[in-house]
Each structure stands twice: as structure tokens, then as C-alpha cells.
Amino acid sequence: MTPLPEHEYFKERISDTIKDAADILDLDFECLGSSTWKREIKQAGVEPDNCFYFQNEPLIRGKLTFDLNQDPPPDLALEIDLTSKSLDRLPIYARLGVPEIWCYDSGKLKIYQLEKETYIETEKSFIFPALNIKEIPRLIESYRELGRRTFRKAVREWVKEQIMI
Numbered sequence: 001m002t003p004l005p006e007h008e009y010f011k012e013r014i015s016d017t018i019k020d021a022a023d024i025l026d027l028d029f030e031c032l033g034s035s036t037w038k039r040e041i042k043q044a045g046v047e048p049d050n051c052f053y054f055q056n057e058p059l060i061r062g063k064l065t066f067d068l069n070q071d072p073p074p075d076l077a078l079e080i081d082l083t084s085k086s087l088d089r090l091p092i093y094a095r096l097g098v099p100e101i102w103c104y105d106s107g108k109l110k111i112y113q114l115e116k117e118t119y120i121e122t123e124k125s126f127i128f129p130a131l132n133i134k135e136i137p138r139l140i141e142s143y144r145e146l147g148r149r150t151f152r153k154a155v156r157e158w159v160k161e162q163i164m165i
Contacts (some may be wrong), residue, residue, distance in 0.1 A: 001044050003049075003080075004082065006082055006131070007049075007080050007082045010051045010080050010082075010104050010140070011050055011078065011106070013140045013151065014050075014078060014080075014102065014109070014136060014140070015031065015078065016148070016151070016152055016155065017048045017136050017140075017155050018031075018050075018052060018078070018141070019031065020083075020152055020155045020156050020159065021128055021131060021155070021159045022054070022134075023026065023156075024145060024156055024159040024160060024163075025128070025130075025159065025163070027054055027127075028054075028057045028058070029053060029054050029057055030053040030057050030060060030061070031051070031052050031054050032048065032052070032053070032074065033050055033051070034047045034048060034049055034051075035047070035048075035051065035066075037051070037066075037068060037073060037074070037096055037098075038068065038160060039075065040069060046077075046089055046092045046093060046096065048074070048077035048078060048079060048101075049078050049079055049080045050077075050078040050128075051074035051076065051077045051078065052074055052076040052078075053072075053074055053075050054075045054076065054077060054127050055075050055127075056072040056074075056075055058073075058145045059071070059072055060072070065068075066139075068097075072097075073096045073098045073099075074095045074098055075098075075099055075126075075127060076098075076099075076100045076101070076102065076127055077093060077098050077100070077101045077102070077105070077126075079100075079101060079102070079103045080104050080105075081103055081105035082105070083105065084101050086147060090112065090119045092116075093119070094114055094117050094118060094119060095117075097114070097124060098114065099113065099114050100112065100113050100126055100127060101119065102125075102133070104137065107141070108134070108137060108138050109134055109136050109137050110134075111123070111124070111125055111131060111133055111134075113126060130162055130163050131159065131162050131163075132162065135158070139154065139155065139158055142154070
């Protein structure tokens with residue numbers, strides 16, 4: 001199914017926020033979009049709306065092919081739930097071993113972290129513990145009619161304000 005413009009809009013804005021936050025916080029990362037991730041041994045496969053490596057970025061740096069039987073899974077997967085719900089996909093992500101998933105749905109961003117093969121909803125991100133991730137939808141909505149460049153500048157200021165607390 002082809003994604004709707006609304007889906008792509010929120011995917012891009014949340015992804016921009018992740019990239020800009022990583023840049024401000026001097027975190028190396030790799031963004032691999034909606035790549036297909038499979039682990040044959042676990043009979044699991046999934047295509048996130050976007051995915052990122054942070055902690056494991058040095059282990060995959062420069063790689064263009066991956067084998068999840070040897071390589072680590074992405075550290076963060078992003079799911080935009082406008083037409084289908086990603087909660088049904090959480091067991092697949094768990095079998096792949098993705099440590100953190102952000103799910104955007106109806107103006108809310110939920111953070112799920114893998115604990116003992118199950119995802120638990122949490123308030124804080126492992127990747128960005130100093131940031132109030134749940135504020136991202138409000139930030140996106142506040143700048144929706146002001147353009148992408150203005151939004152990204154606002155994100156950078158938002159990150160800087162939070163790390164100075």
C-alpha cells in the first residue's frame with residue numbers, strides 16, 4: 001500500500017527531529033529508512049517507516065548489506081500509525097531484537113523499549129534520555145504552517161533548551 005502524504009509528513013518531521021537532535025548532541029548515527037530487516041533463524045522480518053543506528057553505529061559503519069544473524073538490528077525503529085497499527089508488529093520487532101520503537105498515532109508519540117522479549121511503554125528514550133520525546137508532536141504541530149527549515153531550526157533550539165536544564 002502506498003503511504004499517504006500525511007503519513008510521509010509525520011515520518012519526515014519525526015525523522016528530521018531525530019537527526020537534528022543527534023547532530024546537536026554529537027551522536028554518530030546512521031539512518032537506513034524503510035530497509036527490510038529479517039532474521040531467518042527467528043522467522044521474523046519487518047520494514048519500519050524509518051530506522052536508525054546509534055549505539056551500534058560503529059559496528060555497521062560503511063556496510064551496505066546486513067545479516068541480522070551476525071549484525072545488530074537497528075537501535076531505533078519509527079512507526080507512523082495512521083492507517084494500520086504497529087502494535088501488531090511489536091512481537092516481530094522483539095524477535096529481531098530492536099531495542100527501542102517510537103510509534104506516532106493521532107498526535108501522540110509513544111516510546112516502547114524491549115525488556116525480556118516484550119515491549120514496555122516508557123516515558124524516556126534510551127537514545128535521547130535528556131529529551132522529552134513526547135513533546136515532538138506538539139512541536140511539529142506548532143510549526144506545521146511555517147515550513148521545514150523553520151521547523152528544523154525550532155527543533156535545534158528545543159534540544160538545546162532541554163540539555164541546559
